Amino acid sequence: MASSTGEAPESKGTHQYQPRDFKVVGTTPLRPDGVDKVTGRARFGADMNLPGQLVGKVLRSPHPHAKLVSIDTSEAEALPGVKAVVTRDDFAENEAHHDILCNIMARDKVLYEGHAVAAVAATSRAIALKALKKIKVVYDILPHVTDVDEAMKADAPILHDDMFTHGVDPMPTTASNIAGRCEFGHGDVDAGFEQADIIIERNFKTAATHQGYIEPHACVATVTSDDYGELWGCTQGHFVLRNVSASLVGMDVSKLRVTASEIGGGFGGKTTVFLEPVCLMLAKKSGKPVKMAMTRDEVFKASGPTASSSMDVKIGCTKDGRITAGFAEVRYQGGAFRGAPADFGAMCAFACYALENVKAIGWEVVTNRPKGAAYRAPGAPMSVYAVESVVDELAKAIDMDPIDFRLKNAARNGDKSSYGPKFESLGLVETLEAAKNHPNYQIPLGPNQGRGVASGFWFNFGGETCSTLNVNQDGTVAISVGTPDIGGSRASMCQMAAEELGIPYDQVRAIVTDTSSLGFNDTTEGSRVTFSSGMAVIFAAREIIGKLCERAAMMWDIPVEAVKWEEGKAIPAGANAGDFEPLTLAEIADAAGGTGGPIAGHHEYNADGAGVSFGTHLVDTEVDPETGFVKILRYTVIQDAGKAIHPSYVEGQFQGGAVQGIGWALNEEYIYGDDGKLQNAGFLDYRLPVASDLPMIDTVIVEVPNPGHPYGVRGVGETGIVPPLAAIANSVSDAANLRMTELPMSPPRILKAIHQAEAAE
Amino acid sequence: MGIHVSTKINGDDVEFVCDAEETLLDVLRDRLNLTGAKEGCATGDCGACSVTIDGRLTCSCLTLGAEVEGREIGTVEGVAKGNELHPIQQKILDNAALQCGVCTPGIVVAAKALLEKKPDPSEEEIRYWMAGNLCRCTGYDKIIRAIQDAAAEMRG
Numbered sequence: 001m002a003s004s005t006g007e008a009p010e011s012k013g014t015h016q017y018q019p020r021d022f023k024v025v026g027t028t029p030l031r032p033d034g035v036d037k038v039t040g041r042a043r044f045g046a047d048m049n050l051p052g053q054l055v056g057k058v059l060r061s062p063h064p065h066a067k068l069v070s071i072d073t074s075e076a077e078a079l080p081g082v083k084a085v086v087t088r089d090d091f092a093e094n095e096a097h098h099d100i101l102c103n104i105m106a107r108d109k110v111l112y113e114g115h116a117v118a119a120v121a122a123t124s125r126a127i128a129l130k131a132l133k134k135i136k137v138v139y140d141i142l143p144h145v146t147d148v149d150e151a152m153k154a155d156a157p158i159l160h161d162d163m164f165t166h167g168v169d170p171m172p173t174t175a176s177n178i179a180g181r182c183e184f185g186h187g188d189v190d191a192g193f194e195q196a197d198i199i200i201e202r203n204f205k206t207a208a209t210h211q212g213y214i215e216p217h218a219c220v221a222t223v224t225s226d227d228y229g230e231l232w233g234c235t236q237g238h239f240v241l242r243n244v245s246a247s248l249v250g251m252d253v254s255k256l257r258v259t260a261s262e263i264g265g266g267f268g269g270k271t272t273v274f275l276e277p278v279c280l281m282l283a284k285k286s287g288k289p290v291k292m293a294m295t296r297d298e299v300f301k302a303s304g305p306t307a308s309s310s311m312d313v314k315i316g317c318t319k320d321g322r323i324t325a326g327f328a329e330v331r332y333q334g335g336a337f338r339g340a341p342a343d344f345g346a347m348c349a350f351a352c353y354a355l356e357n358v359k360a361i362g363w364e365v366v367t368n369r370p371k372g373a374a375y376r377a378p379g380a381p382m383s384v385y386a387v388e389s390v391v392d393e394l395a396k397a398i399d400m401d402p403i404d405f406r407l408k409n410a411a412r413n414g415d416k417s418s419y420g421p422k423f424e425s426l427g428l429v430e431t432l433e434a435a436k437n438h439p440n441y442q443i444p445l446g447p448n449q450g451r452g453v454a455s456g457f458w459f460n461f462g463g464e465t466c467s468t469l470n471v472n473q474d475g476t477v478a479i480s481v482g483t484p485d486i487g488g489s490r491a492s493m494c495q496m497a498a499e500e501l502g503i504p505y506d507q508v509r510a511i512v513t514d515t516s517s518l519g520f521n522d523t524t525e526g527s528r529v530t531f532s533s534g535m536a537v538i539f540a541a542r543e544i545i546g547k548l549c550e551r552a553a554m555m556w557d558i559p560v561e562a563v564k565w566e567e568g569k570a571i572p573a574g575a576n577a578g579d580f581e582p583l584t585l586a587e588i589a590d591a592a593g594g595t596g597g598p599i600a601g602h603h604e605y606n607a608d609g610a611g612v613s614f615g616t617h618l619v620d621t622e623v624d625p626e627t628g629f630v631k632i633l634r635y636t637v638i639q640d641a642g643k644a645i646h647p648s649y650v651e652g653q654f655q656g657g658a659v660q661g662i663g664w665a666l667n668e669e670y671i672y673g674d675d676g677k678l679q680n681a682g683f684l685d686y687r688l689p690v691a692s693d694l695p696m697i698d699t700v701i702v703e704v705p706n707p708g709h710p711y712g713v714r715g716v717g718e719t720g721i722v723p724p725l726a727a728i729a730n731s732v733s734d735a736a737n738l739r740m741t742e743l744p745m746s747p748p749r750i751l752k753a754i755h756q757a758e759a760a761e
Numbered sequence: 762m763g764i765h766v767s768t769k770i771n772g773d774d775v776e777f778v779c780d781a782e783e784t785l786l787d788v789l790r791d792r793l794n795l796t797g798a799k800e801g802c803a804t805g806d807c808g809a810c811s812v813t814i815d816g817r818l819t820c821s822c823l824t825l826g827a828e829v830e831g832r833e834i835g836t837v838e839g840v841a842k843g844n845e846l847h848p849i850q851q852k853i854l855d856n857a858a859l860q861c862g863v864c865t866p867g868i869v870v871a872a873k874a875l876l877e878k879k880p881d882p883s884e885e886e887i888r889y890w891m892a893g894n895l896c897r898c899t900g901y902d903k904i905i906r907a908i909q910d911a912a913a914e915m916r917g
C-alpha cells in the first residue's frame with residue numbers, strides 16, 4: 001500500500017526502487033494530447049502563424065566542398081518584398097558553438113551539398129525563392145570525399161586544416177579527417193584468441209540512414225526592437241535550443257523565450273540547431289516575425305543523418321560455445337563535423353556479453369556529408385549488427401542454438417561490462433529466455449524462409465531535469481515539464497503524479513512549458529524522459545503530499561507527524577487516529593486560501609541511475625531467390641522496460657524502433673554519386689517502410705526493475721533499433737544461406753550475393 | 762494575378778484567392794488556416810496532406826488550389842461531428858495508434874475513405890490502402906488494429 005507520512009518537504013523519499021501495488025501506473029489511459037491530434041487541432045512546428053510574418057528561405061550550396069570566395073546579396077536585397085538577407089557576415093565568431101555556427105551558415109568553406117550559404121526573409125515564399133536566385137556566390141571548388149574509408153586515407157581531401165586526431169598519443173601534427181580514436185575493453189584479446197577453437201573474422205559496412213521524421217524542421221521567430229526574442233518550433237530540447245540560439249545571435253539567454261511546439265517525430269534528429277538562429281537573425285534584421293520550414297529535400301540534404309560505417313569484427317569461441325575473445329574496430333563518418341558516434345559504437349559492440357578478453361576501437365571521421373545527428377541509440381545498431389552477425393555464425397559453426405549460445409555468454413548482474421563499469425541489474429537473460437519460450441521461435445519454416453535472433457544494448461541516460469506540480473483550487477493538478485513530449489510522455493507523467501497523489505488520472509494534466517517557466521532541462525534524448533522527468537514528477541508530488549499533510553494538520557489543529565497520506569486523502573494517525581474524517585486532496589485544495597495559500601511541488605536535480613536496457617529480437621524472413629526481395633514474415637520484440645508506465649506506448653516504442661531497424665536493414669540508404677551529391681533526397685527514392693511492407697510486430701515487455709528508480713523504470717525508446725539490423729541479417733542468412741556483410745540488404749545486393757554463391761559452388 | 766475560387770470545405774461554402782502555382786495544401790494551411798493537413802514532403806510520397814475531393818482520397822500537395830473550383834473538399838477538421846469523434850478517431854486513441862501524431866490527420870482521412878469504400882477490408886487490403894501514408898513512429902501495427910476496430914464498430 002502506498003502511503004507516506006507528513007514528512008518535511010525536502011525529504012521526498014528515496015530514488016531506490018521500492019516494490020508497490022500500482023493503481024494507475026501500468027494501465028493504458030488515453031493521452032492528454034490525443035483528441036487534438038486526431039482532429040487536426042494540435043499545432044506542430046509549421047502550424048504557427050504570427051500577424052505580418054515573413055517567409056524565410058535558405059540558399060544552399062550545390063557543391064560538396066568549396067571555398068566560399070564571395071557572396072553578393074545586393075540584387076536580392078533590392079527585390080521588392082525582400083525585408084532581410086543574412087549571410088556569414090551577420091554572425092560573430094563563437095567559440096563555444098563553433099561547429100554549429102559553421103553549420104547553420106557556412107563561413108570560409110562549404111562542406112557538403114546543401115550547406116547553408118545565405119537566407120532571405122520576404123513577404124511571400126515566391127519572392128523569397130526568387131531572391132535566393134539573385135544572390136551571387138563565387139565558389140572555389142575543392143575535391144571532396146564522402147566514404148569513410150576513403151576519408152581516412154592520407155591523401156584524402158582534408159575538410160578542416162585544424163583537425164588533429166584526438167585520442168592518439170602523441171597527437172598527430174598533420175591535419176586529417178580523423179577526428180578521434182577511442183578504445184574500450186579489458187583482458188588480453190591475443191591470449192583469448194589462442195584459447196579459441198574457432199575464430200571468425202569479417203568486415204561489415206552499413207549505409208547512412210535518416211531519422212525520417214515526417215515533420216520537417218520548422219520555426220517562427222520574432223525579435224522586438226529592444227532585443228527580446230520569442231521562438232516557436234519543433235525541437236527535442238527547447239532549453240538547449242534557447243541557449244545555443246541566444247549565443248549565436250548574441251542575445252542574453254533571459255531575453256529569448258522558446259516554446260516547443262508539438263513535435264512530429266525526432267528520433268534524435270531534432271536535438272539539433274539548424275534554422276532557428278537564422279530565423280531569429282532574419283527577424284531581428286527585418287523587425288518582423290519570420291517563419292521558416294525546411295522542404296523534404298532540405299531535410300535530407302541538410303539535417304542529421306546517422307553515421308555510415310565500416311567495421312572489422314573478430315570473435316573466437318570454444319567448441320562448447322564459450323567466447324574467449326572479441327575484437328572490433330569500427331570506423332564511423334558523421335558528416336562534415338566532429339560527432340560521429342564511434343565511441344558509442346565501440347562501447348555497445350560487445351555490451352551483451354560477459355567477456356574475459358575484449359577490445360573495441362572506434363574511429364570518428366569527417367566527410368563531405370551533412371553534419372550527422374543522433375539517431376535512436378546513436379552508434380549502437382551498426383557495431384551490434386557486426387558483432388551479432390559473427391556471433392550467429394559462430395553458433396552455427398559449433399551447431400548450437402543461437403539463443404543458447406547467447407545465454408552461455410550473456411552479461412549478468414555483477415559482470416564487468418565490455419565498456420568499463422560493472423553491470424548492477426540487467427534483464428538481458430530474461431529477454432533471451434522469453435525469446436526462447438516465445439511461440440514464434442517454434443513455428444516451422446518453409447522453403448526460402450529463415451529465422452534470425454539478435455540482442456542489443458543501450459545505456460539510457462538521466463540528466464538535468466526539473467518539474468513543477470501545481471494543485472488547483474478544485475483539486476486537480478497541473479504538471480509542468482521541460483522535456484518535449486515526443487511519444488506520449490505527458491500521459492506517463494500524469495500517471496505517475498496520479499499514482500503518488502492517489503487521485504484519478506483524469507484529474508492531472510501535463511504540459512510542456514516554455515523556457516521561461518522552468519529551470520534548464522536537458523533535451524528529450526537518451527531514453528531519459530519517462531525516467532528523469534518522471535522521477536522529478538514523483539518527487540514533486542511527494543513534496544505536495546508533505547504540504548497537504550501540513551495543511552490538514554493545520555485544519556485539524558494536530559501535529560503534522562500525526563497525519564498520513566493514503567489513497568488521495570489525509571488521515572489522522574497515531575494518537576489522533578479516527579478523530580477526524582479524512583480530508584481529500586480536493587478539500588484541502590479548496591481550503592488552501594485559509595491555510596497558507598497555493599500548494600505546489602517542485603523538484604530539480606541531475607538525474608542519475610538510469611538503468612541499462614537490453615532487448616532481443618526474433619525475426620522470420622523469406623528471401624525470393626528470383627528477385628532478392630526480403631519479406632518480413634514475423635517479427636517479435638522482447639525488451640526490458642524495468643517498469644512499463646503506459647504499456648501501450650512502451651509497445652509503440654518497441655514497434656517503432658524495430659520498423660526503423662527493418663528500414664535500415666533492407667532499404668534505407670544515403671546514396672552519393674561520384675560528384676559528392678545525394679542522389680535520393682526524397683521519400684520516393686529514400687524509401688521508408690510502408691504499411692504493406694510489414695506484418696504485425698509482436699512485443700513482449702520484460703520487467704526487471706531498475707534499482708535506481710522508485711518504480712523501477714528504465715528508458716525504453718532506443719534499444720528497439722539496436723538488434724533489428726543483425727536479427728534480419730541473421731534471418732536472411734538462414735533463409736538463403738548467405739552472410740550479408742553490407743547494409744542495406746536491398747534486392748540487387750542480395751541477388752548479387754546469391755549469384756556469387758551459385759558461381760562459387 | 763490571383764485566381765478566385767469558390768468551393769465547399771467540410772460542407773461549408775468557402776471562397777479564396779490564390780496564385781496559379783499554389784497547391785491546395787498551401788491554400789488550406791496558409792490562406793484558410795486549416796493546418797490539420799501537414800506538409801511532409803510536398804511530392805505526393807507521405808500522405809500527411811491527405812484530403813478528399815468529391816469523396817476521393819487525394820494528396821492536397823499534388824492538387825492546385827485553382828483546380829478545386831466547384832468541388833467538395835473534406836479535411837481532417839471535418840471528420841468529427843462537433844465534439845463527437847468519428848470511430849476511426851476514437852479507435853486511434855483507444856489503440857494508442859499514434860506517437861508524435863503528425864501523420865495522424867492523414868491517417869484519419871485515408872482510413873475513413875477506405876472504410877466508406879470497403880466496410881470490411883482484410884488486413885492486407887488495409888496495409889495496401891494505407892501504403893501511401895508514412896508513419897515513422899509506430900511501425901503501423903497499432904494503426905492497422907485501430908482501422909480494423911473502427912471497421913468492426915462501423916459495421917455494427
Ligand code: FES
Pocket residue numbers: 799800801802803804805806807808809810811820821822823
Ligand atoms: S505532403 Fe503531400 S504527400 Fe507528402
Ligand code: FES
Pocket residue numbers: 214264265858859860861862863864865895896897898899
Ligand atoms: S505517429 Fe509519428 S509519424 Fe506517425
